Amino acid sequence: MIKVGIVGGTGYTGVELLRLLAGHKGVKVHAVTSRKEAGMPVADMFPSLRGWVDVAFSTPEEADLKSCDVVFFATPHGVAMAQAPELLAAGVKVIDLAADFRLKDPAEFQKWYAMEHSCTDLLAEAVYGLAEVNREQIKSARLIGMAGCYPTSVQLGLLPLLEGGKQLIETNTLIADCKSGVSGAGRKAEVGTLFSEAGDNFKAYGVKGHRHSPEINQGLSAIHGAPVSLTFVPHLTPMIRGIHSTIYARIKPEGRDTDFQKLFEERFVDERFVDVLPAGSCPETRSVRGSNIARIAVHRPGNGDLLVILVVEDNLVKGASGQAVQVMNLMFGLPESQGLEVVPLLP
Missing domain, CATH: 3.40.50.720 (NAD(P)-binding Rossmann-like Domain)
Structure with a gap:
């Protein structure tokens, strides 16, 4: 034990x-x-x-x-x-x-x-604690800096497009429009997360700069093997749990013939905690509540040059404690999913 x-x-x-x-x-x-x-x-x-x-x-x-x-x-x-x-x-x-x-x-x-x-x-x-990216390094690590909640969703959403230096999308015009429930602010007394302030309300914050921005750009650049720049705008939503990230990426000319649905499905086919939804789907935050699963959908409106990637996760589980347990399992040679086979809660 x-x-x-x-x-x-x-x-x-x-x-x-x-x-x-x-x-x-x-x-x-x-x-x-x-x-x-x-x-x-x-x-x-x-x-x-x-x-x-x-x-x-x-x-x-x-x-x-x-x-x-x-x-x-x-x-x-x-x-x-x-x-x-x-x-x-x-x-x-x-x-x-x-x-x-x-x-x-x-x-x-x-x-x-x-x-x-x-x-x-x-x-x-220190090894960055995102198992889908750094699994082998995590296995032999003694010190882990876990990925943040927003950075987890954004990096998973862009991983198949950037990994290994792929030249499918423009890497200096990426945008992540992200929304989080109030538990992301922590368990403390703060005016902005009071029920009467956060309930029946929706707002952006950290637009001038958010501390997760350098983490996201660092992670994406490491994944790509070259500098990546992304504009990140977080929002607070009147719900307890959940993150919904909408990511926009401009397709390069050399990527226009790519089957992006297939690309995502093949990249994550063996990942227990990443679920690529069927084409045309729109994931909901309630579909992952209480679980260590991130669900992803890929859209290409009008078959044009803009990709829209939708990612949902529970910010307290896959965005924090759940993937920390996932990492612990890897460090000690246990089955990666042990203790995490939790069916999401509905409603």
Whole structure:
């Protein structure tokens, strides 16, 4: 059994990790940390876990995280990089769901997250946690910087078009028009996510620049093997869970004869957690709620030169905790889908 620790178990990604790991036959949750709630049974805070999780919150010092096989950080940015070196030195694998190990350039990290990176020596070693792209590297990694929720949907949506240096689309005019439910903002008191503010409302944010933009461009450029530039505009929608990304790509002359539906189907045919829908489909966020599945549809309106790729995912599962469990499975040689065979919830 894999002994698991979770640092920051009181947020949405933390409780989602607990939900998924509770049904995972290969792990035992050893510790869940929270300084504020230390001593409180986890199931008292999250009654949905009654009968499934019997540990109590503890401080990081009391938790003895060094005795774990792997520690997940479901924390604000900056926490993992402060604690990761000591855990790694003790032989513990680290999976960070925040941004501490996503960006390879520490100057970019400081620019977008307003803090200096405290262990830049680990950035080169950290593997980006998007299994469909970095599966082999993840298997031998000891430090993972998980992909963000929006970046997951955008990179999966463009992967078949860019991978291996393909010259099918223009790579400097890409646009991702993305919408997320309010849980993406985290479990905290904030005016913009109050029900009376977010309900019956729809708005863009971060139009001048969003911290997921450099991550998306970094990831797409790595996939393509050459610089890629994408304009990313996120929106807040009045729903709890879900991301819907509409991606626009201009087809190059040399790509006009491509069967894009076939291209996507063949690329993802063996990917358990990516579902390419039949031609003409429009995926809905509710079709992936609570699951680790991303659903993709490819459109070419009027058989013209513009591709429209639609991607939906649950931001807390495939966009965060679910794919963190997927990555953990790879790191420990378990079946990749173990603990993640969850049918989406409907309605």
